[in-house]
Amino acid sequence: MAQAVLEFRGVVKRFQSVNAVDGVSFAIQPGEIFTLLGPSGCGKTTTLRLAAGLEEPDGGEILLNGAAVAAPKQGVFLPPEKRRLGMVFQSYAIWPHLTVFENVAFPLRVRREANDNIRRRVSQALESVGLGGLSERGATQLSGGQQQRVALARALVYEPALLLLDEPLSNLDAKLREQMRFELRALQQKLELTILYVTHDQTEAMTLSDRIAVVHGGRFEQVGTPEQVYESPASGFVGDFLGRMIALDGTLKNSANGRRVQFADGASLKVDSLPVDSLGDGAAVRLLMRPEDIQILPIAELGPNQITGAIEQVDYLGDRFECHVRAAGALLVLPASKKMRFNAGAQIRLNFDPAGLNLLPR
Amino acid sequence: MSLPAPTGVFVRPRVRLRPIRVAEIVALLFFAAAMGLPLVFLLVGSFNLASPGQAAIYGLGNWTSAFSDPTTLSALWMSFLLSSVRLIPAMIIAVIFAWLIARTDMPGGNAIEFICWLAFFIPDFPLTLAWILLLDPNYGFLNLLAQKLPWVDGPLFNPYSFWGIVWVHTSAGGIWFKVILLTPVFRRLGASLEEAARVAGANTVAMLRRVTLPVLAPMILAVAVLSFIRGLQSFNTELLLGIPAGIYVYSTRIYDYIRREPASYGEATALGSIFIVVLGALLFLYWRFLSGKRKFTVVTGQGYSVARVKLGKWRYVAMAGCIFYIAVMTLLPLIFLVIGSFMRRYGFFNISSPFTLAHWQSLLSDPIFLVALKNSLLIATMTSVGGIFLYSAVAYLLVSRRMVAAPLLEGLCWLPHILPGILLGLGILWLFLATPLRFIFYGTVWGIAMALMLGDSPVTTQAFRAGFMQLGADLEEAARVTGASWWYTYRKILLPLLAPIAGAVGLMNFGGALTSISIPVLLYSHQSRPLAILLLEYSVTGELERGAALGLLITAIICAMMLIGRKLGLRLSGM
Secondary structure (H helix, E strand, O other): OOOOOEEEEEEEEEEOOEEEEEEEEEEEOOOOEEEEEOOOOOOHHHHHHHHHOOOOOOEEEEEEOOEEEEEHHHOEEOOHHHOOEEEEOOOOOOOOOOEHHHHHHHHHHHOOOOHHHHHHHHHHHHHHOOOOOOOOOEHHHOOHHHHHHHHHHHHHOOOOOEEEEEOOOOOOOHHHHHHHHHHHHHHHHHHOOOEEEEEOOHHHHHHHOOEEEEEEOOEEEEEEOHHHHHHOOOOHHHHHHOOOOEEEEEEEEEEOOEEEEEOOOOOEEEEOOOOOOOOOOOOEEEEEEOHHHEEEEEOOOOOOOEEEEEEEEEEEOOOOEEEEEEEOOEEEEEEEOOOOOOOOOOEEEEEEOHHHOEEEEO | OOOOOOOOOOOOOOOOOOHHHHHHHHHHHHHHHHHHHHHHHHHHHOOEOOOOOOOOOEOOHHHHHHHHOHHHHHHHHHHHHHHHHHHHHHHHHHHHHHHHHHHEOOOOHHHHHHHHHHHHOOOHHHHHHHHHHHHOOOOOHHHHHHHOOOOOOOOOOOOOOHHHHHHHHHHOHHHHHHHHHHHHHHHHOEHHHHHHHHHOOOOHHHHHHHHHHHHHHHHHHHHHHHHHHHHHOOOHHHHHHHHHHOOOOHHHHHHHHHHOOOOOHHHHHHHHHHHHHHHHHHHHHHHHHHHOOHHHHHOOOOOEOOOOEOOOOHHHHHHHHHHHHHHHHHHHHHHHHHHHHHEOOOOOOOOOOOEOOHHHHHHHHOHHHHHHHHHHHHHHHHHHHHHHHHHHHHHHHHHOOOOOOHHHHHHHHHHHHHOOHHHHHHHHHHHHHHOOOHHHHOOOHHHHHHHHHHHOHHHHHHHHHHHHHHHHHHHHHHHHHOOOOHHHHHHHHHHHHHHHHHHHHHHHHHHHHHHOOOOHHHOOOOOOOOHHHHHHHHHHOOOHHHHHHHHHHHHHHHHHHHHHHHHOOOOOOOO
């Protein structure tokens, strides 16, 4: 494994008595987009600010390229300006008294680069974010999307070891956000950037990241590829945060031909692989699944892993229907394609893909 | 290729003395010495029976003698009475002005707002002098005019009276201060609140009575309380108009204690201490009130109201009323200040060649005037430049979130708010007298500049603090992350962005230093006498014509400065 660009080892940050970051460890590999995903106030931005040196940790160790930059036990703390990082703030933090050119040139001026060198590299950076020709604009004359690009160019212009992005797209409108997401990924691959990315938007995290850390209460709930965290959430929180989850409570039944979960109304479902082997017969369990993994079928259509239910209400949402189904002692809200029309009161079957069922102890 | 490892890896474990911690300690020590000590000296001094510089003898003598003197209690009573009585007309007029400017279609609203803003900067001492020229029982122009009327015999007006003081205050900066504060409040009232009242069927009067005023009541009340507290600290008008009539407020009583021979420092400090406690309690209640929920739930309506109340033909009446008030209360006295400065003997219009340039010539060629001008410019420059650097640093510390003792520093910064000018001067005087500081500061321009600068602390710190808060930490942190040191960031990012605020508070403090009388009055000596004190001396020695010329000069300098500042785009206002 290559030398990690950024490594956290049991990092703790307290605000008053609250642990904003509570013993977090991770390592970012070169060329990787590592995303911290979580609701607001979960500690993801604090984690990023710790990496930037804008906050001092109260415990643990932070290493950049293998060298400690913050280790309170050893009394090591490297201020932000010595860390050689690039950062894009949520507010973009474009300095309003400087032109676009001077904003981007600032990091180079700080480093006392020669003037023609500055000119060349700034126009390169502006070119790469698609802002060539705007360099003499005042920073306040720019649209939100353009400011965002200036902030990106400013962060890239001195080829930082690591790029820190703090909700960079959250102030843009939906269309622009999609476009910037695409451009950001393309730019990252072209320049082989290593990025620590913070967001609360799961779509952003899913489409951009190589790995995602789902943050909750200052701790990492799960770290994995987008597919891993979406398909096999390690906790109800992770699953819920990444999209709507359906939870069905039941008891585990072990038998010769496999394991099943039996619900309060007597119906049961087969479950595939068991991540938790310690669960014995009769253990109280919870099944987590995504609505899109459940198929609504007419009552006549028999399948391998089904329970029956009744439709209580059907909502028309334009591109699809949404059915409120009473089954297994719970009310499930499920999408149904426009091809199949169900009426309220109809008896139906629900078909489950065993691979989409996640078993958790209750 | 791997990137160069960041340096700092080999730093040995040690107690790191962070620059911000050092700055915090320095700031705390400075403020504790400069603001805390005067207060302590005042309180301790009130129990010291010996005169300053001699071995202390402690006792209650000052307190008993100050309070067995019936004039002490009556001075305290008079302070409250004057401040509350003049508040009533001032608030009514200010609310009407603000409402007309901000919420109605009165023509010329912007021009009237501008005049109110300019009138705010007219120093109160020359204005009081002008009213004396108009209303003095012996030579006041309005009295002379009134005596031409058949049924009037003897002087009609007397400025040296309770009502004279109230009248002059109703024309001075205080009222314009309220207009400046209230106009934006009226403007910011959410459009939807008034529109909803309209839709619900209310006419203009019902809307005003049932929606606009009740909704704004907390803010109006806040301005009233602030004005009341400021009124308690008033000194100049009471000095010029009160003392001849034997009307003393506590600030002029303290002045009297110190200026009498021999000076009664003990009684002065006892009286001052009482007043600090009273003012402190008032301000505490005011802050409690402001930090309560009511104020903030009120003026949060969305969108500015563009729809203004249509006054119909009354709008010209409203405009005429505003102009009339400004003309009588501001323009008229200023005109007589001009006339007075050119009259051979003020009030004698019938002598041959009543007008002369002699007073201007003698003023401008008076070596005392030239020294005072030099002193004033020196003091004002030191005050405003020093204040910019000191209080921007303090405000930075306060918003940096990294301070351990932020509440303490903040409290010390606010101290001058409970110390009226005369008490601040007295406290600093004690500090100078009781410590070796007297060799540098006592009776010098340095001492006066230092006292004035301390007096500017609350407002200046607050302005910078608001500026830093508005900038947000991101702009600074973005610079740090890109590799700029703190000092580089401060010079290239923070300072340019805060320049408008620095310019505005610098100009305000410069003007304040030029006109302040109550702070330097106990601290000056003959070498360090500033212009405002010279004006005071002209007034009490009866050289009214020369006083008028000097007062006019000061007024002109201030107004010109503020106009230039406004042209440069600085946001100058009373806060």
